[in-house]
Amino acid sequence: MADAAFLALTVITIGSAIAALELRSLIYGSIALMGTLGGIAGFFFLLDAPFVALFQLAVYVGSIAVLILFTVMLVKRELIFNKIEDKRRKFAGIGLMLVIMVSLGAVFLDSGIKTITTDEPATDFRDIGTDFVTYYWPALILMGLILAGSVTGALVLAKREDVENDQRAS
Amino acid sequence: MTSELVDFTLVSVALLGIGIYGLAVKRNFIRMLFAVEIIINAANLNIVAFGRFLPHSGGQTMALFSIAIAAAEVAVGLSLIIVAYRMYQNVDIADFRSLKG
Numbered sequence: 358m359a360d361a362a363f364l365a366l367t368v369i370t371i372g373s374a375i376a377a378l379e380l381r382s383l384i385y386g387s388i389a390l391m392g393t394l395g396g397i398a399g400f401f402f403l404l405d406a407p408f409v410a411l412f413q414l415a416v417y418v419g420s421i422a423v424l425i426l427f428t429v430m431l432v433k434r435e436l437i438f439n440k441i442e443d444k445r446r447k448f449a450g451i452g453l454m455l456v457i458m459v460s461l462g463a464v465f466l467d468s469g470i471k472t473i474t475t476d477e478p479a480t481d482f483r484d485i486g487t488d489f490v491t492y493y494w495p496a497l498i499l500m501g502l503i504l505a506g507s508v509t510g511a512l513v514l515a516k517r518e519d520v521e522n523d524q525r526a527s
Numbered sequence: 528m529t530s531e532l533v534d535f536t537l538v539s540v541a542l543l544g545i546g547i548y549g550l551a552v553k554r555n556f557i558r559m560l561f562a563v564e565i566i567i568n569a570a571n572l573n574i575v576a577f578g579r580f581l582p583h584s585g586g587q588t589m590a591l592f593s594i595a596i597a598a599a600e601v602a603v604g605l606s607l608i609i610v611a612y613r614m615y616q617n618v619d620i621a622d623f624r625s626l627k628g
Contacts, residue, residue: 363530371541377561378549390561393542397568400538401590403530404579409587409594413571416594421564421601428605429557436618442552450552458544465536473532477582484584485591493588500595507599511606517613 363403370396383429383437391422405479535576542569556608556618560601567597 373392380386394417401410429437465471489497542565549562571590578586608618615622 360530363534367538370538371545374542374545374565377565378545378553378558383555383557386558386561390564393565394568397572400535400572401575404535404575406575406579406587406590409575409590412591412594416598417564417568421598424601424605425557425560428608431609432557432612432618433616442554447552450548453551454544454548457547458540461540461543462537465533465540470536471531471533473580475580475582479579480582480584480587482587485587488584488588489591493592496592500592504595504599507603511602514603515606515609 362399366396366399366403370400381438383432384426387422387425387429390425391418394418394422408482408485532576532580535572539569539573539576542566542572554619554621556611556620556623559620560604560608563604564597564601567593567600 370393373389373396376389377386377393380389394413398410398413398418401407401413546562546566546569549565550559553559553562571593574586574590574593576586578584578590611623612618614625
């Protein structure tokens, strides 16, 4: 059965996920998204994966959420608060969400994973390091190249090409 | 550890449902990016939970790869938002019609 820490983390994670999508202001929404990401990091701690949890905190809460916050600040004020929503579309979306939750939840509750428990010790983070440099080293190099490529691509995309024209205009 | 695998799986299913709701309903580009982030995190939670209960170190390794690739995806997504905002002065996806046939 679930314990108190698990229940608290569930409430924080799911509550702030809903808040991230439903709060009127995008700035508060992105702060709520930080709550979701932090809650997932808490789940990783519960799953005896402190290395992944700290990686999640550093990468997601530390950099991605802050990056999103800065992008939101670049957008015009009225667009941050603007909320164009079709009521029918919203109810259809809620229906879709409930169908997915109930059907997938029923499948999981009915399947054999309910009986899976483990008494084995948690994975040592030294094993993860060994995995990375032995079995997964080509993937690690590829990941580094993809990260470098995507960051360069993002910079090229976001670069202003009309700076000189703007300066002339102003 | 007192929580069982099925508990983590159900939390993950709930997050997936919320993310799909956000993708289906929201028309703001930034909110849709939030929804994608929530779905990716639900997947990561599942990977680590199954890796813990198997038990196998591969789950955590894959989760680390997944987090890193998600970081790259967010960087590109945010720069696309900035470019689209510069072109259309809006973040509503209904206005992004240049590629519409």
